[in-house]
Amino acid sequence: MKRREFVTLVAGAASTCLPAARAQQSPGRVYRVGYLALGSQEQQRGLADAFAEGLRGLGYRVGENLVIEYRFADGRTDRVPALAADLVGLGVDVIAAGNTANAVVAKQATATIPIIMANSIDPVGAGLVASLARPGGNVTGLTQDTGEAFTGKRLEMLKEMIPDIARLGVLWNPDFAANRNRLASMTAIAQPLGLTLVSAEARGQQALEQAFATMAAARAQAFVLYPDPLLFNYRDQICGMALRDRLPAISAAREFAEAGLLLTYGANLQDLFRRVAIFIDKIVKGAKPADLPVEQPTKFELVINRKTANALGLAIPSTLLAQADEIIE
Numbered sequence: 001m002k003r004r005e006f007v008t009l010v011a012g013a014a015s016t017c018l019p020a021a022r023a024q025q026s027p028g029r030v031y032r033v034g035y036l037a038l039g040s041q042e043q044q045r046g047l048a049d050a051f052a053e054g055l056r057g058l059g060y061r062v063g064e065n066l067v068i069e070y071r072f073a074d075g076r077t078d079r080v081p082a083l084a085a086d087l088v089g090l091g092v093d094v095i096a097a098g099n100t101a102n103a104v105v106a107k108q109a110t111a112t113i114p115i116i117m118a119n120s121i122d123p124v125g126a127g128l129v130a131s132l133a134r135p136g137g138n139v140t141g142l143t144q145d146t147g148e149a150f151t152g153k154r155l156e157m158l159k160e161m162i163p164d165i166a167r168l169g170v171l172w173n174p175d176f177a178a179n180r181n182r183l184a185s186m187t188a189i190a191q192p193l194g195l196t197l198v199s200a201e202a203r204g205q206q207a208l209e210q211a212f213a214t215m216a217a218a219r220a221q222a223f224v225l226y227p228d229p230l231l232f233n234y235r236d237q238i239c240g241m242a243l244r245d246r247l248p249a250i251s252a253a254r255e256f257a258e259a260g261l262l263l264t265y266g267a268n269l270q271d272l273f274r275r276v277a278i279f280i281d282k283i284v285k286g287a288k289p290a291d292l293p294v295e296q297p298t299k300f301e302l303v304i305n306r307k308t309a310n311a312l313g314l315a316i317p318s319t320l321l322a323q324a325d326e327i328i329e
Helices: 013-017 045-057 077-090 100-109 148-161 177-193 205-217 235-244 254-259 269-284 306-311 318-323
Strands: 031-037 066-072 094-098 115-120 139-143 167-172 196-201 222-225 249-251 263-266 301-305 326-328
Touching: 031 045, 031 077, 031 100, 045 066, 045 269, 066 077, 077 094, 077 100, 094 100, 094 269, 100 115, 100 139, 115 269, 139 269, 148 177, 148 222, 148 249, 148 263, 148 318, 167 177, 167 205, 177 196, 196 205, 205 235, 235 254, 249 254, 254 263, 254 301, 254 326, 301 306, 301 318, 306 326
Parallel strands: 031 066, 031 094, 094 115, 115 139, 167 196, 167 222, 222 249, 249 263, 301 326
Antiparallel strands: 263 301
C-alpha cells in the first residue's frame, strides 16, 4: 500500500505532464529517438513504458512527430556495441542509453549524436562527462544515486531490520566498473557498524548459484545487492534464491522488492526514465548536451516486502514502517 507519494527528483519535474499544445517542436518535423537497453523487451517493459510516457506528456506522438527505435540486447553485453552502431547508422536525433555501461558503448559509437543517461552511476569516473555541472561533451542525463551516503543508509536500514547481523554478503558484478569503487567504500562504512563483508561475485545468470554458495559457506546472515544493469535482468531468479536460502536482502531498485527482495531503497527508476524525455525535448529544441547539467536524485523511496518478511520470520520495526513509501503485502 502507498504510504506517501513519491516526490520527483528536482523542481520542474511536472513538465513531463505538459499538454501536447505546449510542446514546441518544429512543425512537420519527425524526430527519431534511439532507445538502447541491455535487457530484453519484457525485462525492460516498465522502464520503456515510462520513457514513452514522458515523451507523450511533452507532446510527442509515435507515428506523427516521433519514431522510437528500440534496441534490446536480451541480456547479452556483447550485442550492445552492434546495437549502438545500428542506431548511429540510422542517424537518430538522440540516443537514450539508460545505464552507465550502455552510455559508454554509445559514446564509443558516436561523438556527435546526443546521448542521454537515465540511471547512471559515477558518470564522471566512467569518463562520460567532465563534471556533473558541465558535462562538456555529447552525454548528459541523470544519475541513480549520490554515492556513499546512499550506501550507508541502506546498511543502517538492514541492521535496523536485523540488529544482531555481523556477516553481510555483497552480491555484485565485478565487470560493472563503478561497483569496484563502491565495494571499497562500503567496507569503510561497514566497519563502524560491526559488519564483516562477504564478497559474492556474479557476472551473469550462470554465476548466481556459486555466488549464493559463497555467501552460505561464509555464513552470511543477509546480503546487499549492488545495482547492476545485468543482474537487474535476473531479479526474479535472485529473489527466488534469496527466499530459498532464507537470506534477507536490500537493493536499490523497487523492482527487486516487487520480485520478492525484503527491502529496496533508492531512486524510482521509472521516474528517471520518464525524466529522460525532458532532456530529449530540450535537445531537439536546440540545447547542447554539453551545457545541460547531469541531474542527481534528491529523494529516495523505501519499499518493504512484508510478505517476504513474514516468510523469513522477521518483524518489521515500526521506525522502518513509518519511513516506507510502499509496503508490499
